[in-house]
Amino acid sequence: DSGVTQTPKHLITATGQRVTLRCSPRSGDLSVYWYQQSLDQGLQFLIQYYNGEERAKGNILERFSAQQFPDLHSELNLSSLELGDSALYFCASSVDPGATEAFFGQGTRLTVV
Amino acid sequence: QKEVEQDPGPLSVPEGAIVSLNCTYSNSAFQYFMWYRQYSRKGPELLMYTYSSGNKEDGRFTAQVDKSSKYISLFIRDSQPSDSATYLCAMSGLGGATNKLIFGTGTLLAVQP
Numbered sequence: 001d002s003g004v005t006q007t008p009k010h011l012i013t014a015t016g017q018r019v020t021l022r023c024s025p026r027s028g029d030l031s032v033y034w035y036q037q038s039l040d041q042g043l044q045f046l047i048q049y050y051n052g053e054e055r056a057k058g059n060i061l062e063r064f065s066a067q068q069f070p071d072l073h074s075e076l077n078l079s080s081l082e083l084g085d086s087a088l089y090f091c092a093s094s095v096d097p098g099a100t101e102a103f104f105g106q107g108t109r110l111t112v113v
Numbered sequence: 114q115k116e117v118e119q120d121p122g123p124l125s126v127p128e129g130a131i132v133s134l135n136c137t138y139s140n141s142a143f144q145y146f147m148w149y150r151q152y153s154r155k156g157p158e159l160l161m162y163t164y165s166s167g168n169k170e171d172g173r174f175t176a177q178v179d180k181s182s183k184y185i186s187l188f189i190r191d192s193q194p195s196d197s198a199t200y201l202c203a204m205s206g207l208g209g210a211t212n213k214l215i216f217g218t219g220t221l222l223a224v225q226p
Binding site (some may be wrong): 002004041042044045048090094100101103104106107 | 145154158162203208212214215216217219
């Protein structure tokens with residue numbers, strides 16, 4: 001168990017809908033990262049937060065947004081969902097952006113039908 | 114062209130074999146090189162971390178980085194069925210080892226008993 005908790009584990013929703021994925025980082029970790037894993041693209045970096053502030057952005061779609069709350073948990077919001085958004089979404093955390101290791105959660109499997 | 118290229122496999126070897134996994138990359142700014150292991154339905158976990166060029170050994174695992182050739186390798190000695198997993202190379206540049214990690218697509222390894 002990495003100590004990173006993601007909910008829900010599975011999510012099935014229809015096209016056009018909006019969902020929220022939740023992540024609780026390891027105790028003491030200030031940095032949170034979101035990744036998308038699909039069969040054709042592999043693991044893709046979406047966005048990073050550090051102590052509540054956005055720190056770095058990857059190839060995150062405009063339909064996606066995220067935030068990190070004062071208690072350090074993070075949420076990834078996906079809206080106007082398309083079939084191609086079906087993927088595994090991972091959250092990872094580290095003590096800070098300079099840490100040598102990021103700890104990954106178990107992921108949320110999103111299926112858009 | 115992707116920044117990081119990795120042969121997806123699958124790679125099937127008999128128990129006890131030496132396994133060689135490789136990645137090539139194109140971005141000269143990468144300074145941190147990692148190997149993550151991902152079991153089915155789980156999040157990735159850090160296996161090996163190397164900064165800049167050189168070799169690093171940890172038990173049955175050896176990581177090599179050749180920055181001049183933009184080539185990294187992971188060797189597994191005396192492979193075990195429990196090593197069966199997807200192995201992902203990952204890299205990052207300035208900003209730290211966990212900052213905007215770029216992953217390879219992963220190589221699926223099966224060690225046959």
